[in-house]
Amino acid sequence: MAAKKRKFSQDYVKFGFTFMETAELQLPLYAICIKVLSNDSMRLNRLERHLQQQHPSLVLKTKEFFLLKQNPSSG
Template structure:
């Protein structure tokens, strides 16, 4: 007969996602009643203990140094600054590469129509072909599904 030791639940602090983490480039997933931060660039899921601004920023600096940008057009004292950042993934040789294609502050609003118009203007100005778009991902904000 085997002996089993029942461990008490961890008394560790369960960190919660803050909307400010979206500005850094993170969203979250829920697993086993825990919120875990997920990088919007590499989609890597970090530990709940990483749900701190300094640790999320460290991930970006270490894992994605060329993509770390200062937010243009946003006053740092303004909490409600919305920005559209479009990443492009493409095959370069035998590896998948990623670059920021477009970054723009939204001054008119953050409805799905405002976001689409901003992106559409960029596509038209740069003569990109909409037919070559094979996928689209958002942070799941209510504006992306038509709610403002």
């Protein structure tokens, strides 16, 4: 059975994620550390866990903060 191909959701921005598209997959890309996670990691609880464990100082940041980090030229 093939793995489920998850799609990016705008809800992921509040944890600092955007996505990178490869072939037929969307992979979560963290805007702060530029780390690309697996498609299987594109679940709210896993994205939130990355933020809490790897970047605890950013847990209380707003969605707007992460949007500025993703698009620094727009601010």
